[in-house]
Amino acid sequence: MDINTKILKKNAYRITKKRGLTAIRIRVPGGHMEAKHFDVLKDIAEKYGNGTVHLTTRQGFEIPDIEMKYIPEINKMLQPVIEGLGINQVDPYTGYSAAGTRNVSSCIGNKVCPFGNYDTTSFAKRIEKAIFPNDYHVKVALTGCPNDCLKVRQHDFGIMGMTEPQYDAYRCVGCQACVTNCKKRATGALSFENFKVVRDHEKCIGCGECVGKCPTGAWTRSKEKYYRLAIMGRSGKKNPRLAEDFIVWVDEDSIIKIILNTYDYIQEYIDRDAPGGKEHIGYIVDRTGFEEYKKWALKDVNLGPKAKVAHNIYWSGIYYK
Ligand code: SF4
Ligand code: SF4
Ligand code: SF4
CATH class of the missing domain: 3.30.70.3340 (Alpha-Beta Plaits)
Known part of the structure; x- marks a missing residue:
């Protein structure tokens, strides 16, 4: 045949x-x-x-x-x-492209996991609808919280759910379970002052541990959903490395626009003479520099007031000798 x-x-x-x-x-x-x-x-x-x-x-x-x-x-x-499964197809009954952008994967998220800050599958499907099919090799993965059970930091785009915990002082009985827990399992962003819990926003990673720990429901998750977007992690034989934080406290629409902008950037800069004509996105960023990538990635992106963008990113990783 x-x-x-x-x-x-x-x-x-x-x-x-x-x-x-x-x-x-x-x-x-x-x-x-x-x-x-x-x-x-x-x-x-x-x-x-x-x-x-x-x-x-x-x-x-x-x-x-x-x-x-x-x-x-x-x-x-x-x-x-x-x-x-809601997979985009060019023509029905001809399957779909499996070379190029990989399946957008996610952990179980808040459908089941008490640590999940959002519905991971819904957001994964939304991203898949926006970016697939595409011939460029891009990997996107999501987790409901920074526990990162799916190892999203090994992806080009690793998305971790965040929440901005809301404190109701009237419900607080001052047991300090949230303070101790945040110190032990997260970043120590909480302290107990004048019979109230105080949260240091700079230290808080939005994990939501405090919400689950409070026996009286004094902490709740914010209505607004936020994410930590880490970029350009990868596996492979040349220089495997973990993704570094690009934007924290970023919203869903901005993430989708950033990924779509990244395809334009790839189209502009990919080395078509690379083996198989498929230079991996992280290596393109290594060549052009983070500043150039950032310019393309943030084009027409309307970040919310809480979003914090990295000024510079230095990736390290492993170099085989
Ligand atoms: S990453 Fe977080 S939300 Fe996802 S399964 Fe692990 S603990 Fe649960
Ligand atoms: S765990 Fe709840 S009740 Fe205890 S100090 Fe924290 S907010 Fe207050
Ligand atoms: S969300 Fe996480 S880091 Fe922030 S205060 Fe709660 S437990 Fe601490």
Whole structure:
């Protein structure tokens, strides 16, 4: 069978080690889906694959050992799943691009986790809708709080939920559990003065620990949602490193605009002679410098009054010798 590998990859199928066999990849934005879709994945694996399904590191599925000739049939079977997951497609029944921007993943967030400051899946889906499909290799991940269970600092865009805790002095019985807890588990932003708890906004990382710790409900999460946006973390063989904070106390709309602006920046500066024509975004920033990236990233972004932007960022990471 004559196979166009570009088309294969663009349809979420993978070139594999086994001649004539491919694997289909299913992305799951926000890492959460209706259980009914499992039936379709099971049917595909049993009818066309080898009866197994691999759980990917980016919260998707990969069904191996599929003969290429079955791709059109499988695309037909998968269509309701793609629609159910809300994945953007160029054409229905042709799968979707799996090369380029990766699945937008997230931890479980406040649907289940008491530390979650927001609904991570909803925001992940919103980002996915705005940026996918796109041929540029960009990784975005979200967590509900700075515990960072998903390791978002290993991503190009790591988004961590924040809250600005609200204090009701009338409910406070002065037990100081929040003060001790903030010292032990966060940054020591709270102190007890004149029979009241005082929060140092400069020290507060918006984790929301105090909200969960107060026995009388004197601390509540702010109505406004805020995020910590860390950028240009990566894995890989050359210089793996953690993402550094770009903006703290930033809002959702600004984050989406910054990611969209980043695609324009990539389009302008990518080295098309790099291996595979795919220079990774972090290496582009290394070449042009953070100042140039920042100029592009913040174009037409209306940051809220609380947002704090890094003046400069220095990444380090590992250099293999
Ligand atoms: S990162 Fe925070 S919100 Fe997400 S699962 Fe971990 S503790 Fe819960
Ligand atoms: S935990 Fe609640 S009741 Fe205790 S000091 Fe803090 S705010 Fe007051
Ligand atoms: S949100 Fe976190 S850092 Fe801020 S006061 Fe509460 S526990 Fe401390």
